Amino acid sequence: MYCQKCRQPLRIDASVQELNPASFDLLVASTAKSQENNTNVSRLTFPRERKDLYDRVSGSIHPPIYKRNIPAPQDGAQSVDHGPSNGHPDMSFVEITQSQVALQERDQADRTRRKTDGKKDDDNSDEGEKANLLSTRVAKTETLFSVLSSYSDIDHPICQECTSILLTSYNARLSGSLKERDAYASFLKSVQQTVSSISSGNDTKARKEVQDVQKQGESTYNQLTRAEGESRQVEGEIASLEEETHQADLDEQAYWQSRNAFDDDLYQITVRLMSLKEKYAHDRQQLERLQRTNVYNDTFCIGHDGYFGTINGLRLGRLPNQNVDWAEINAAWGQTLLLLAIVAERLKYSFQGYRLRPQGSTSRIEKLEYPQQAPGATRQNGADRGLRSASANPEPKVTRLDLFSSGDMAIGRLLNHRRFDAGMVAFLECLNQLGKYVERTSSIEANTHNHHGRNANMRSPLPKRVLPYPIQGDKIGDVSIKLGVGFHQDENFTKACKHALTNCKFLLAHVSNLEVQKTP
Numbered sequence: 001m002y003c004q005k006c007r008q009p010l011r012i013d014a015s016v017q018e019l020n021p022a023s024f025d026l027l028v029a030s031t032a033k034s035q036e037n038n039t040n041v042s043r044l045t046f047p048r049e050r051k052d053l054y055d056r057v058s059g060s061i062h063p064p065i066y067k068r069n070i071p072a073p074q075d076g077a078q079s080v081d082h083g084p085s086n087g088h089p090d091m092s093f094v095e096i097t098q099s100q101v102a103l104q105e106r107d108q109a110d111r112t113r114r115k116t117d118g119k120k121d122d123d124n125s126d127e128g129e130k131a132n133l134l135s136t137r138v139a140k141t142e143t144l145f146s147v148l149s150s151y152s153d154i155d156h157p158i159c160q161e162c163t164s165i166l167l168t169s170y171n172a173r174l175s176g177s178l179k180e181r182d183a184y185a186s187f188l189k190s191v192q193q194t195v196s197s198i199s200s201g202n203d204t205k206a207r208k209e210v211q212d213v214q215k216q217g218e219s220t221y222n223q224l225t226r227a228e229g230e231s232r233q234v235e236g237e238i239a240s241l242e243e244e245t246h247q248a249d250l251d252e253q254a255y256w257q258s259r260n261a262f263d264d265d266l267y268q269i270t271v272r273l274m275s276l277k278e279k280y281a282h283d284r285q286q287l288e289r290l291q292r293t294n295v296y297n298d299t300f301c302i303g304h305d306g307y308f309g310t311i312n313g314l315r316l317g318r319l320p321n322q323n324v325d326w327a328e329i330n331a332a333w334g335q336t337l338l339l340l341a342i343v344a345e346r347l348k349y350s351f352q353g354y355r356l357r358p359q360g361s362t363s364r365i366e367k368l369e370y371p372q373q374a375p376g377a378t379r380q381n382g383a384d385r386g387l388r389s390a391s392a393n394p395e396p397k398v399t400r401l402d403l404f405s406s407g408d409m410a411i412g413r414l415l416n417h418r419r420f421d422a423g424m425v426a427f428l429e430c431l432n433q434l435g436k437y438v439e440r441t442s443s444i445e446a447n448t449h450n451h452h453g454r455n456a457n458m459r460s461p462l463p464k465r466v467l468p469y470p471i472q473g474d475k476i477g478d479v480s481i482k483l484g485v486g487f488h489q490d491e492n493f494t495k496a497c498k499h500a501l502t503n504c505k506f507l508l509a510h511v512s513n514l515e516v517q518k519t520p
Contacts, residue, residue: 001141004155005162012141012157024140028147029449058150105499294512302505309498311335317494330361330404331425336504337363337403340430343507346514349437351430355398361430363403365426368396395406401426405483421482425474428481431503433470439508440467469499 001009020029145156154166303314308315308324314332315324338358344351355366401423469477479498483489 001157003159003162005158008159010159016141071424109149154178258479296508302501309501311501316497318490318493320490326405333403334358334360339504343511344434346511347436351433356424361404364425365401365403367399367426369402370396424481428471428476435467466510467503469503
């Protein structure tokens with residue numbers, strides 16, 4: 001056996017081990033009876049059903065399910081001196097070793113065997129009871145302690161020291177309960193005295209206070225009723241305001257939707273407007289660039305290369321120290337004649353007595369000689385003859401004048417270049433006719449403009465000369481264009497050609513000005 005508190009081995013008293021059946025039953029019955037009486041007297045702090053279940057389970061013959069069997073220590077080296085000796089009766093137990101327990105059991109077995117050997121005449125049933133005497137006592141002792149444990153809140157067996165500690169704890173609890181009981185009794189007595197004194201002297205005052213409290217309760221109830229009515233009214237107003245707020249939210253949402261749609265449309269229109277503005281600006285720049293573009297200047301680029309005049313990069317002229325191929329000179333004369341023909345066509349002018357045949361490097365000018373008219377025929381002035389159609393005249397005599405040269409340098413150079421010189425002189429004549437025509441048309445337009453203006457009564461200004469270099473026969477700017485034999489003839493020829501190109505450039509400028517004026 002072991003103590004259920006400190007787990008130390010116990011030596012059971014012989015009076016407990018050698019209980020006869022009658023004493024055992026009496027002890028168990030008295031324990032159950034005292035427990036039942038205590039249960040009946042004390043106030044139950046738990047449901048009745050739990051009490052019935054406890055009684056039904058405790059009445060079973062089986063040992064409790066919470067019985068604890070603690071095995072003996074396995075260490076056989078413990079000494080007997082660790083526990084109290086038999087000479088000290090105040091100690092509750094003696095600690096023994098496993099070997100001592102084995103020796104006692106062995107002695108008990110020897111005594112039993114000797115008794116068995118001495119009583120060989122007993123029957124087999126008596127021998128079995130004597131052999132099981134120790135186990136019977138142990139089982140009976142365990143049953144007794146199990147019953148004691150089941151009827152109390154303490155597990156048995158316990159040692160003397162643990163019993164003393166439990167008794168001390170119970171005594172402290174008892175003293176605390178007694179003090180608490182005395183305090184409750186004193187408080188109850190004081191309360192009873194106070195109630196008796198108050199009830200005897202303050203009944204009238206209490207009734208008055210009750211009436212005042214009732215009146216105050218009625219007033220408070222009326223105030224509560226009014227407050228509830230006002231609360232319901234406020235709740236109605238809140239509901240109305242919430243409905244108005246919801247409608248305002250819907251209106252705001254619809255407004256923002258329409259605003260977003262308007263912003264989207266405005267953005268699309270703005271993008272389209274910006275695109276159209278960019279397109280318009282680009283087209284206007286293109287138009288201005290095209291308006292500034294002069295097709296005549298682009299087609300006939302007249303410039304100079306040192307002492308030479310050039311047209312489209314072709315030099316027109318010859319110098320002793322710079323021999324220009326006749327192929328380049330012929331091509332330059334072809335471009336110059338083409339320029340003169342295009343300008344005359346643009347101005348709708350027909351040359352008098354000449355017909356231009358621009359054919360590249362083999363360009364020619366045809367001289368038209370009409371037969372002499374009858375003496376009585378009316379003669380027309382030079383301007384009318386210039387504007388008269390060639391179909392009204394009889395078939396003229398056509399003389400081809402070359403505006404190119406083969407470049408042969410034989411002894412008879414003057415004779416070889418006669419047709420070329422005649423062609424260049426004819427070119428100067430045509431250039432002079434076109435220049436005078438431009439001067440006349442410019443003066444007529446100026447007079448017409450002044451007639452419709454505020455200066456109609458003023459004298460008309462003299463016509464401005466268009467060509468910078470005057471032309472007289474074979475000379476332009478007092479320089480002959482013919483190729484003759486003599487000193488400085490090549491320089492004069494080159495200079496005259498340069499003057500002719502300069503006059504042609506002025507005619508191009510006049511035509512370009514007319515094109516700009518026609519542009520709206």
